Amino acid sequence: MKRVTTILGISIVLIGSFFLIAADHIDAPAVQGTSSDITDFYAFQGEDTNSIAFVVNTQGLLSPAATGNASFNENTLIEINIDTSGDNVEDLVIQAIPRGDKMYFFGPVAPSATGLNSVIETSGTASSVDITAYGSAAITETNNGMKFFAGPRDDPFFMDFAQYGEIIAGNATSFNDPGSDTFAGTNVLSIVVEVPKSLIGGSGTINVWAESKGKQ
Amino acid sequence: MKTIKSILGIALISLFTLSSCSSDDNTIVIDNTPDFSGTFAQQDQMGRPAVNTVFVGSASKDTFNTTIPSQQSAAFQAMFETNLTGLSPAFANPGDQNALGQDAATFTGLLATDVLNVSLDGTTTFFDGTNVLTGRALADDVITVELLLIFGGEDFTENPNLSDDNVDANDKPFLSSFPYLASPW
Structure with missing residues (x-):
């Protein structure tokens, strides 16, 4: 372990604040602590195996006391990007943006332009769901074979982030066993969409990623 | 706003339309359609878990978030490789590989394009011992998988103190x- 420690120590000097901070929680200074901070992104086969569920979580590390006051931002567009052709350029998007007490969804739809700037693709299939209030049972909607949810949930991410920080800081040489889940007891604001596979390529492998985009 | 809603008592008049219009010009326009106009510019981006936080130097994190995936590998693979070989003793020597048989250049070449690969044909998991990068399920222990691929060496046995955080499941x-x-x- 001496060699490991030495190498890690050197790497700290070289890499500076190079830190593993959760899955993507508080990952970058421009979005940290804002409605645009995506904490996690999941994509998995749904309970209906003909569908894929997408989860985009934002605004991490919400304490129970803070969760009731947390809200989605009407100027922040959350966009799920789907590349069906293998070139890492989005062929389809699913967009989510709040208005009032509802989360509106558009797509899956071919975007009018790819890349860093988006408009809301109102020609795509339009859906909406009431945003679930903290403390209320989950409200879900279905439309065109899709399912929708928006609201606070338990943060599904788990990791002993605190001990990783100690290791990187040179204060420890090992994780603990058992470790301690730094994200236990904290919430996120979640958007969950379940989509028939037939609407996003049908078969094979797709490449997906989540983006937050701010109104200019 | 609740008072306004109850006074009006008309469900057809949407609260959000009122507020979004009034914030623009203080003129209340009765309109059932929410305002979806405008251009939205990219701020955050995420494909695979922890990629930006682990492999991107602090000065470049915002830039990484605003680089489109098709351009990320060209812009960031070299930085990823430098950071990986600096961080992990399992990649300290030429020829070192992870348990997927990837050397530092190959591994970071994969990760630098920060998209999540998803199979539409069956099991979707980050890694379950058999399937690799076919999605990301809620219960996947992605951090331990990444620690193993970073620190675990060719057979997942190197640096055992660093390759598992020993938190294997969610708290609910x-x-x-x-x-x-x-x-x-």
């Missing part, structure tokens, strides 16, 4: 049905 059980995530604390 997931739901079997939509919306799958557990209710908030």
